[in-house]
Amino acid sequence: MFRDPVQSLEDPSFQPTAAAMRPLRVGMIGIGTVGAGTFRVLARNQALIAGRAGRGIEVVVVAARNLARAVSVVGKDVALTNDPMQVATHPDVDVLVEAAGGTGPARDWVLAAIRAGKHVVTANKALLAEHGNEIFAAARQHGVAVAYEGAVAVSIPIVKALREGLTANRIEWVAGIINGTTNFILSKMRDEGVGFAEALAQAQALGYAEADPTFDIEGIDAAHKITLLAANAFGMPLRFADAQVEGITALQGLDVACAEQLGFRIKLLGVARRRQDGDADGVELRVQLALVPATHLLAHVNGSMNGIMVKGDASGVTMYYGAGAGSEQTASAVIADLVDVARLHGTHAAQRVPHLGFHANAISDDLPVLPRAAVRTLHYLRVPVHQAQQIEAVGAWLAAQHVPVAQVQLACAQHVPAGGTPQVLVLTDAVAQATVDLAVHALGAHPAVAGPVVSLRVEMLEG
């Protein structure tokens, strides 16, 4: 039933070409976690997907390193090759699904496919964050779609929400938990009171972290994603190189506990915020540990889940929540992109939605990423002192450094056992990072201070 031309395109004046009515033909590079998941879901939900797309979606050729393993996934009806470039330029392919990962070769395959007039679907955030400007320029020139819903928070249609769902809005900020591995580790640290190293080991044992977890725990993966979201939110090119990126490896269990005492939870947030005030005109683009009020919805995004908030001037705050990783979860996004392409039915509307949400002449090359020094948030400071009564003086020391202090208290006995170094906990009002950095530096040299001062941002997001 679904192989037939779709009866519902029944306007008599509409004459789609034969090519537009036959199944959409997919070439796939890579048949690992993402590729195999995509193949499996396409097969399982074939009729249902065709009913939504208006025509079938068929994988016709796959490039894989290990052909024997590939056969075990895709069977014998799909052509197989060792040569990704052959898939990228294959005459029978309408859309390339790049599911190989990495940046160098993937860039070449994607550009070759675009030049051959193929649409491209990929979940490769590193590729797009680093080479997206070049790739999207080529795609515009050749009139093809490059879709990447799976590149950010996989199953959550957040790219679609920004590019299509919230188009009425001047976006004020996007902030989210967009890396499942670090969120899993942070949730473990809080729930079980374990340190970073043990939480990481658990994450690795359970498959939530890779053997080399650098990309995740150093914040790089989240930075790729917030770079993509910022471009779609604000109409700017991809500026991954300018993002401020901090990981979670230095986080101490003591700060997790002290944040809790103050009514906060610590999350790794990707933040993109449009600033247009007396101090700055540009975009904050950063991945950093941050304190979030325990009552805030983002504080309840736990384990390996992702959650993203968007503030628009008309919509107010909206939030999007779901799995941040996984084979079929990513496939859900990859196939949604394929259905979008299939629904174009060969009309030129391949460029219906511009790659970064704005048409090229509306993307501002002049919108700068603000330097770290200019980022302005509330702050949490933990100041170890020799004697508990020195808490009285800490406020004055900080005021002398132009840090606006909102609250000062001692870490409670539950967190600092009797005889331990007293810890003064400070919450500030909004203050530029430059001011905080100078104050932390000065305090570190103060004779009353008993150790390194810890500072973390506090995000008081609406919603």
Place this chain on the structure above:
Amino acid sequence: MFRDPVQSLEDPSFQPTAAAMRPLRVGMIGIGTVGAGTFRVLARNQALIAGRAGRGIEVVVVAARNLARAVSVVGKDVALTNDPMQVATHPDVDVLVEAAGGTGPARDWVLAAIRAGKHVVTANKALLAEHGNEIFAAARQHGVAVAYEGAVAVSIPIVKALREGLTANRIEWVAGIINGTTNFILSKMRDEGVGFAEALAQAQALGYAEADPTFDIEGIDAAHKITLLAANAFGMPLRFADAQVEGITALQGLDVACAEQLGFRIKLLGVARRRQDGDADGVELRVQLALVPATHLLAHVNGSMNGIMVKGDASGVTMYYGAGAGSEQTASAVIADLVDVARLHGTHAAQRVPHLGFHANAISDDLPVLPRAAVRTLHYLRVPVHQAQQIEAVGAWLAAQHVPVAQVQLACAQHVPAGGTPQVLVLTDAVAQATVDLAVHALGAHPAVAGPVVSLRVEMLEG
């Protein structure tokens, strides 16, 4: 800059018609809350929206009852009329925005616009839930889009998520808080311990409830919305008449408190669940008060906010959160629909996304809404008894009625003062509504039972 043809549609082979490159011309019926908000946001974010849409979006004619007030909103450059039908069929209009509300006349205007070849955008859930099957059939016949993102949870792009973002998935269920008025009232009842009548009065005083709140508090508005979501989730026509609809007017403060004691919060949920099991093959379609675990994200959707969860077989659970009402919040959705239409650039892809997410030949007329008796959930029962020790017998009475009991306890002294009627609280395992209804009836006649037995559904949603 944005009035020019969009340079980024730069593929030399693409020759859009002149009509497709000029601003999209909007005719609007109604300039109240939704209409005025849409006009205001379109004006404020004009350049930004054009940068996203690829061309301008201009309101060219407005129908209003009070022309003097309309002039004060839209100024003198927009044509005004008292005759909605004139706007619906106006030769200069590409898209009709129906922002008048109601069902009878709105149906006529929308059908007239469709027959005149206009696209239609509306946030009118009552109109679509009740007349959508007829309207979408006409729209298919005439090859026009009928877009309605604003009809469900206004600023949250949940219709887009279901129709486009989750197309890979066999949707298992959709469940959500989709009426802001009732959620505000329920939040008040819980947070402040007030009764329904006082919470409603507060909601009215603050503008969260209308003078005649029937549509909201009787669950009808939520039923309109879950009807739309179910059709998009499962590929079925709109079956509003078959939905089970319960309101919140009978909810007692005692049950809010007892639910809390058991670790739950009470929410008004719209639920659409695909059932395919030994007992039933069809769709549960219902709006009902339900207990949700206090740790579940939906329990943290408070005040007038909306939150919707969707379970797909590949995506797993995703959730969408945001404002459920408001002038500019609704405008955000209406304008997103207009941008979708503008981005078609006059290609026939007006039918790019089928109205209910599935093409007509993939919509099953045979998928029934299951009757109330077949709905299967866990249940909460509150059984008033003459003597506290009768708690021992309640489990046996229920077992005799084939109700699987999971937990039994007495309402604590905080909720039932000394000397008051003891209240036995029961949580059941999953059980058909028919069984519960019979048991509640039988228990009501039991000599040991001291008053009406209360039963509420418990939704143990994943996520």
